[in-house]
Amino acid sequence: MTPIAVATAAAAGLVAQLLDGGLGMGFGTVATALLAGIGLAPVVVAAAAASAALVAGIVSTAAHTRFGNVHWPTALPLGAAGAAGGFTGAWALSSLAGLDAATPVTSAALMAVGAVLAWRGYKGDLPIGKPRKGFAVPTGLVGGFAGAVSGGWGPVTVPILMSVSRLEPRKVIGSAAFAQTLAAAGALLSFWLFAPQSLGVAMPLAEGLAIGAVIAAPVAAWLTGRLPAAKLTATIGMLTIALHLRTLLTDLPLPWPAATALYLALAAAWALALVGPRKRPTPQIPEQRPAPAEAEA
Structure with missing residues (x-):
């Protein structure tokens, strides 16, 4: 393996972790795309991506814990189920030919979830409250399987967590980072x-x-806690759409100008979501002053 290839991988890992540590998704997608692009077999790509994700996840978890971004009652069952799903997915990839966790149906469904998240971020209407924990185990199982097969841990788990957990966005990302370590x-x-x-x-x-x-x-974990929750939610929603749109486009004979136009439209929608709806000015009610007392005759 040439030094240039290793340096390119290091640069890709840095960019991917900025996305993954800050938004909860992107590391596995970038890693598998890079490794598959040089012609490696799927099982080799998955094993290498999982190795890198384990190291990255340990450091990311430590940083997220330092900044208070991990909700442990969610992270622990999510991680345990993710480990089981990751084990099963790696076994299936090693034993079955032509296995692919990303299908048009699942990608379309998760794109719809991403659209909901982007709309919530745009409106600033975030369902934050008492956390729900019953979803963690099934989400971890599916996410762990997808992560082992195609590097899809984040694009599967984070949108689901964001939509149903009622956690703050930063705690969704930190909890998913810890769980991804166990899944890897x-x-x-x-x-x-x-x-x-x-x-x-x-x-x-x-x-x-x-x-x-x-x-x-560490930089990505620090940024997660500094970004406004609504803008972070909108960005996660748009990134979810973009990543799963990539999966759909691989199965469609779409000309590159049309694909480029789609991504430019997504970028414009993301910018609009970051701005958010304009608040209408509150009408000013004239101050009611007491009438002056009449002078006594």
């Missing part, structure tokens, strides 16, 4: 048991991804 560990254990040769092929690139991610993780 479960996937790596499965790869070691069922496809040990995959772990050694792309390790230099995985190390490059991890180095970049470790540098970016």
Whole structure:
């Protein structure tokens, strides 16, 4: 593996972790796209991405914990289920041919969830309240499986958490970062048991991804707690749409000008969502002054 390839992986890991640590998604997508782009087998791509995600997740979790971004009653069951889903997904990828966790149906459904999140962020109407915990286990199972197979942990789990958990956006991201660490560990254990040769092929690139991610993780966690909740929600919603739109476009013979126009429209919608609706000025009610007392005759 050439030094240029490793340096490119480190740069990609830095950018990917800024997205993932700050918005809860993007690391697995960028890592798998990079590794698949150089012609590696899917099981090798997944093993390398999981290795980098484990290292990045440990550092990211420490940073998110430092800034109070982790809701442990949600993060622990989410992570335990994510480990089980990751183990199963890695086994399936090692044993079954042509497996792909990203399907047009699931991508379309999660794009709809992203649209809801973007609308909530635009309106500033965030359902924050007493956290719901019953969703954590099924979300972790599905997210862990998707993460092991296609690097899709964040684009699956974070939109679901944002839509149903009632947690603050920063705590959704921090909890998902911790859980992703366990999901990556479960996937790596499965790869070691069922496809040990995959772990050694792309390790230099995985190390490059991890180095970049470790540098970016503390900065991303700090930024998460500083961004306004509504703008963070809108951005997560639009990123969810963009990532799953990419999945849909791979199955459609769409000319590149049309695809470019779609992404430009998404960028414009994101900018609009960040601005938010204009508040109508509150009508000024004239101050009622008491009538002057009449002078006594």
